Every structure is written in C-alpha cells, then in structure tokens.
Amino acid sequence: CRADGIKVLLTGEGADELFGGYDWQEASLKLWRPWSWPRRLFLSKRSLTRKFERQRHAPFRTSIAGGHAWDRNIVLRALSPELNFLQAKIFDRLEPVTPLGDRAFLGCCLHDMYSHLQDLLNRHDRLSMAASVELRVPFLENRLIDFAIHLPRRHKYRQKQGKWLLKKVAEKHIPLQNVRARKNGFQVSANFTAGTESLLHGGFLRDAMKWPASSVADLIDLARRDQASRLRLVGMELFLRLHAGGQSTGHLTEALHAAVAEAR
Template identity: 65%
Template sequence: PEMHGYVVDPKLGRSEAESAERTGRHIGVDLRRVPVDRDRFFELWPRTVWHLESDGWHASVAGLLALAEQCRADGVKVLLTGEGSDELFGGYKWQASTIRLWQQSWLRRLFRSKAAQDRKYARLRRAPFRNSVGRGSPSDRNIVQTKLFDRLDGVSPDGDRAFLASCFYDLYSHLQDLLHRHDRLSMAASVELRVPFLENRLIDFAMHLPRRHKYRNRTGKWLLKKVAERYLPRENIYAAKNGFEMSHAFSAGTQGLLHGGFLRDAMKWSASELDDLIDMARAEEPSRLRLVGMEMLLRLYMGGETTEKLTEALHAESAAPSR
C-alpha cells in the first residue's frame, strides 16, 4: 500500500526534518513536514492542556497535536509510531548511566574491605538504577526498583542486572506516561496510533535479550541498530539521541500569566512567593511549562475560559515588557 510519513518541523531551535527526509528518501517514503511556529504553538498549547486534563508539562505536546491534526486534514486514520523501542532495547541515556553506578575499578576492589563492599551493595540495591527523573522517590526505590533488581537474581555482573531492571521499570513507568499522553492527543484529532514495537512476540524477544545485545560499545539499542543498517542511512542510525525537542523559546515570556491567576489563589501564595516562582519560571523552561500549564488548566476547568482566550493571553504576555 502507498504510505507516507510525517515529521514535526519546529521553526524555533533545532529541527530533525532534514534527517527525517534523508531517511524517507533512502527507503522511498514521501515525508511531509508539519511546521510549528510560535503563533501555532500558542494556539496549540492551551488545547493540549484541555485534552490531556493536566498541565501539559512538555513543549512537545503541541507538536504532537499539530501532527495529529495534519493527519486528520490529510485523511489519515492510522499512524505507526516507535514507542517502546527505547524501553525494550535500551535506548535511553539514563539506562546506560545505570551501568556506571555499579562499576568499580580493580584497584578499589583490591583494597576495599568485604564489609565496605557489602555496605555499598546494600546501598545500591535500595536504588539500583537511574530513570527518567533521576533515581526515583524513596518509596519508589524501596518497592519497585529493588523488587525488579531482586527478581533478576542470577544475572551477572550486577551492572547488567541493574541495566535490565531499569529497562523493565521504564516499560512499567515511563512508557505508560508516553502512551497515555500520545493516545489522548492523537485521538483528539480522531487519529489512531499503532505501536509495532509493542507486539507481544517482539516484547517477549526483547525482554529476554542480554545486556550486551541492548547496550554495547557505548551504543544503546545496539541490536536494533545493527538490523537498521540494512535499511536506513548510517548517519541517522548513529546520530546522537535528542528525543522530541521543542525549543525553550516557544514558551519564553509566558510566565506573566501567573500574575493574579487561579493558581496563586489555589495555592495561597504570598506576593513574594509568587514573585519567586515567576522568576524561577522565567529562568527554567520545565518550571515555566509546568506552572503556566497548571494556570491554564485551572482557568479552563474552573474559570470557564476558552482555549482561544488563553491563546490571546499567551500572546499578550509574551509581548509584554518583563515584570
């Protein structure tokens, strides 16, 4: 059947459109760019908050909704996506960093006492691997991470054991969030996302692979990339992983929306506390996305504001002098 692909093309910051087009040409698939400029971002951001019923804390959600709406406009009903490949085949940087947690030079092993080694093992066992937010909350470390690590008893060395446990954990946690978010945004445009990597037999195959087939020579998804060499441009296969980036410039200047808003009243912040939080949102994109997103969520669901009115407010705040 005739197929074509899509790539989000942000007009601020970095875009992977050229690399995606290189892949499309290599395999003979037409690729369509979905441009997102700042005006389009301000239009989409409040609507992603509405559809997700959360603060929409990642700027990429606007790009995902733009892509889904372009598919609907083109008459596309179903999209194939790559979710699950990083979790199953070890593609995340924090999974690789887990191995380093457990590494110890031969010199340290030689001179460290057995009691000291046992203490280090016990400490690491309580938080055996890193994840997308670091090393998890205390309850998360004590309950889920340790149990996963213990269930892989028999896998050695311990760094491999922790690495595989982190892959399982990401299937349980990180992937769950991705699938939920992406499903909501695609279905907002009546487009169904299908995930070939999450086919049962492929999951079973990947979960039984040893670490060396997932991470080797400082390369994540090693086995998957070796297979991809037969079909895709090598420079794309081994390019540095960047995730779905949307520049911080898209949301810059919107922190003023917090002045006199619903979030301040709900949290009972003092004027000085609000000023501190606005300063933090001005300096840090994750804080800005989360705080402004929460403000929009409250205005939509408690204040009855429309997404169109919030788009106008975002434009006004971004154009206003810094305060």
C-alpha cells in the first residue's frame, strides 16, 4: 500500500470482539448448554452446582491451547495470571445476564477486548509504523464500543450467525456475497512448517527451559503432530536464535528451508 502511495488505511479490528464474530465465542455459548431447558432436567441440582463452580473459573472457550479448559488455564497462569483470573471476574460481573449461555457469550466478547484484541492492535501498530502508514480502527470509536458492549446476545449471534446486527447493516451498503462470505482467517498451511520441528534438536529453547532429554523428545513429537504447537515452539526457538544467539534473519530462513526440504 505504501509503495502505491496510500498513506492511510482503515481496518475492521474490533468488529469480531464487539459484535461476536469469532467461533470460540459461539463455542462459549454452547459450553453452558447443560444449564439450558430442558437439558438441566437430566442432571441433578447438586451436580449442576458442582459443575458450575468448576466451570466458572474457565467460563469461555478461547483460541488458546485449542479451547480445552485445563490446558488453557495452565498456559494462562504461566504467561499472564491476571488474564486467567479476568475470565471469572468478567463472568461474575455479568451475573444479571440470563441465560448462562448468553452470559458466557457476552463475557467472552468482553474478554477478547482485553486479551486477543490487544495483541492484534500491538501487531498492527508496529507493522504500520514500520511501513510509515497510518492505520485507523473505526470500530473502536468510544461511542460505538459503548453501544456494542451493551447489546444483547441475540443482536450479536442469531440463526447460527455471528456479527448478526453488523451484517444486517452491511447488507444495505455491500453486495450480499461479500456480507455472507465464509469467514477466512490468515492461516499458515501445515505443509509450510512441516519438518521444522527438527530445529528443536539441540536448540536454544531446550537450554533456556532446562528441559530434560525425555521432555525434548516428547515436545518434538508434539510439534510434529500438532501444527499450532509446532508454530509456537519453533517460533520461540527462532526468537532465541535471533536475539540470544546473534544469528541473522537470512541464516534463520536458510535453516527453515533446509529443515522443510530434509523432511520431504
């Protein structure tokens, strides 16, 4: 864009967080189905109470660790304890909202404002400044935030569709095929990183984390099987090689290509 002389860009960041556009927000709604009618008839009140107290500490499905509550809490306690406990705080503050599924859905949207969105905005700020481009976020105007935060769940997620109200408005201005297009994130192909787990052998990450040999073998096997884990582990290894090992980006690129080629 900068090369084409475009100096100001508009981005849609904040729309998913404010209007319920992420699939894990929908999953948070479904997480509380046992308390819905008539499903709660099949569980005793005592059982639901016990389950509620356990689930209250991890009430939302998030993108971290594949959305499994136990794994997610381990990750968050290690990396950001305040964010981990923020889930329960938000859920408790939304106590007047019923049913519990709506409460969890709206809470997840609010939690994403404090967590996921912060990462996106930080990344955008750095990228835009590096390219000398001004990046504006019209959805994050204060009055629009206040309006969207107070919307009931039915205006955000309805008929198995996220961002329901936003899309209804967009239909008046944008072609329907664009409004109804399938959500498509910026995902990295599994084939792109296949084989890069070999970089964890004798790397910086093993020494930094003081992993025993058996753990290194297990983590390398995990990275081989699971793309998300591979991206995180290899990414940390490359970060350490760059900033602790003094290797150049060119050298790291060559190492990545060599690992992929060897795996093939």
